[in-house]
Amino acid sequence: MRRLIRFIRNLALLLIAAIVILAGVLVFNVVKHGSRQIQVAAIPRVAIDAQAVAARLSEAIRFRTISSHEKPDQHAEALRGMQAHIEKSFPAFHAAAKREIVGQYSLLYTWEGSDHKMPPIALLAHQDVVPVAPGTEKDWQQPPFDGVIADGFIWGRGSWDDKGNLYSMLEAAETMTKGGFRPKRTIYFAFGHDEETAGTAGAKAIAALLASRGVRLDFVVDEGLLITEGMIKGLDKSAALIGVAEKGYASLVLSAQATPGHSSMPPRDTAIGMLSAALARLEDHRLPMHIRGTVAEMFDTLAPEMNGFNRVVLSNLWLFKPLLLREFEKNGPSEATIRTTTALTIFHAATRTTCCPATPKPPSTSA
Numbered sequence: 375m376r377r378l379i380r381f382i383r384n385l386a387l388l389l390i391a392a393i394v395i396l397a398g399v400l401v402f403n404v405v406k407h408g409s410r411q412i413q414v415a416a417i418p419r420v421a422i423d424a425q426a427v428a429a430r431l432s433e434a435i436r437f438r439t440i441s442s443h444e445k446p447d448q449h450a451e452a453l454r455g456m457q458a459h460i461e462k463s464f465p466a467f468h469a470a471a472k473r474e475i476v477g478q479y480s481l482l483y484t485w486e487g488s489d490h491k492m493p494p495i496a497l498l499a500h501q502d503v504v505p506v507a508p509g510t511e512k513d514w515q516q517p518p519f520d521g522v523i524a525d526g527f528i529w530g531r532g533s534w535d536d537k538g539n540l541y542s543m544l545e546a547a548e549t550m551t552k553g554g555f556r557p558k559r560t561i562y563f564a565f566g567h568d569e570e571t572a573g574t575a576g577a578k579a580i581a582a583l584l585a586s587r588g589v590r591l592d593f594v595v596d597e598g599l600l601i602t603e604g605m606i607k608g609l610d611k612s613a614a615l616i617g618v619a620e621k622g623y624a625s626l627v628l629s630a631q632a633t634p635g636h637s638s639m640p641p642r643d644t645a646i647g648m649l650s651a652a653l654a655r656l657e658d659h660r661l662p663m664h665i666r667g668t669v670a671e672m673f674d675t676l677a678p679e680m681n682g683f684n685r686v687v688l689s690n691l692w693l694f695k696p697l698l699l700r701e702f703e704k705n706g707p708s709e710a711t712i713r714t715t716t717a718l719t720i721f722h723a724a725t726r727t728t729c730c731p732a733t734p735k736p737p738s739t740s741a
């Protein structure tokens with residue numbers, strides 16, 4: 375009996391020691407993980423006419439510059455209209471920079487620098503927007519193309535993606551030009567018109583044009599992510615998410631064929647059944663999750679800024695990684711940061727419920 379008590383006591387002591395050591399390691403990692411933020415004094419605010427700036431973006435939203443794969447010219451008038459609006463809105467910048475039209479509707483501005491030895495840079499934005507899905511108009515809090523200014527926001531398609539960027543850059547350039555500023559290095563402003571449909575006529579043509587002129591850019595700044603406020607669990611501060619790359623993708627077509635026949639006497643295996651089994655397996659066997667590369671760096675940077683238990687978790691991924699991955703797996707946007715995602719998007723099958731395909735070839739099912 376006494377032996378048993380001693381054994382239990384020793385076991386309890388061992389357990390306590392293990393907990394203390396573990397807690398020590400967790401705390402050590404939290405403390406070791408200091409903030410990476412560089413303290414920089416804020417520059418004085420530039421006086422701007424906020425109402426006029428907002429009004430210009432609001433007007434820009436009213437041009438329905440929707441890009442389309444099928445009919446690239448269908449919104450030519452809207453693009454031309456917005457370009458005229460840009461020209462009228464930023465006269466000082468237009469006097470200082472050279473403007474070129476590339477690929478019919480894209481804009482390339484060259485703001486010549488004073489030091490030609492310095493490599494140039496390019497600031498990018500796009501003029502086009504995506505269409506509004508038919509039937510969803512009533513779901514909009516404000517109409518998509520009215521440019522309503524209400525509740526401290528400018529509402530509408532493109533207010534954020536990406537006319538907001540485009541106009542902000544030009545507002546800055548206009549203000550700076552008026553103040554007598556001339557850049558040291560040459561700055562290109564490249565504004566494509568078909569970014570939402572792959573950018574082959576706009577951005578690609580601009581890149582080819584610059585390459586043909588032997589231009590080598592030092593860096594490019596394109597539209598990116600948000601400055602989030604309260605979007606990241608456990609982070610009270612705002613966080614600027616910087617997109618340093620874009621995920622690639624591959625589209626695969628799966629197809630199955632089976633013996634055609636009347637649905638009253640179906641074959642044992644139907645094409646739909648076989649393909650459905652394959653697709654269900656794809657959904658059930660997702661690609662592995664990882665925390666590496668830029669995502670690992672993001673967690674590393676965020677960890678010391680977190681509060682409470684979240685800070686302990688992010689500072690001790692050696693222990694909590696499975697917990698974090700499970701949490702991230704729960705919703706689409708966060709899941710996309712930790713794995714290659716799989717999405718089943720289009721499904722074609724037979725068009726009749728009973729018999730005989732309309733065409734003589736056997737029915738095929740693809741997804």
Ligand SMILES: [Zn+2]
Nearest residue numbers: 500535536597
């Ligand atoms: Zn965009």
